[in-house]
Amino acid sequence: MERLIFTPKEINLLRLHNSDMKRLLLFTALALIPIGQPLLFGTTAAVIRAAPQKEQAREPWQVGWFYFERAWYKRESGDLSRAIADYDKAIEINPEWIMAYNLRASAKEKSGDMSGACADWRKAVSLGSTDAVEWVRNQCQ
DSSP: OOOEEEOHHHHHHHHHSHHHHHHHHHHHHHHHHHHTOEEEETTTTEEEEOOOOSSSOOOHHHHHHHHHHHHHHHHHTTOHHHHHHHHHHHHHHOTTOHHHHHHHHHHHHHTTOHHHHHHHHHHHHHTTOSHHHHHHHHHOO
8 A cells, every 4th residue: 555655844845835735635635535645744643544434535635636746745845756757646646737837847847857748748738728838839849
C-alpha cells in the first residue's frame, strides 16, 4: 500500500496558508476515507487512518483531487519530480483536467523538460484552455 506522506517542509508550507491547509485537509480526508489510506504528517507521524469501506465505492474525483492538491503543494515547495508524479495520477483519473495539464507543464518547464511541458500545454489547448495558448506560442516552437 502506498503511503501518502507530507514532509516537515511541506507542513511548514501548509502553515503559511492556513485556509489552504484547512481545505487541503478536508479534501484529503474525503479522498482517503474511502480507500483506507493512512495520512502521515511530519516525521513523528500523527496518523489518521481511514477505515476501508467495502460496500461503498469512492468517487474518482475525490482521489484525483487529493493528488492534484498534493501536487500543487509539492510544486510550490520545489519538489518537482514528485509533483509531476502526482499530476500524472490526477490526470490518469481525469484525463480532461485542463488545470492539471497546465500545472504539470509548469512543473516540467521548471525541471528543464520543455518537450514534456509543451506536450502538456498543447493537450490543455486541445481540451479548450485559453491560458495555455500563449505558452505554446511563446515557449514551444
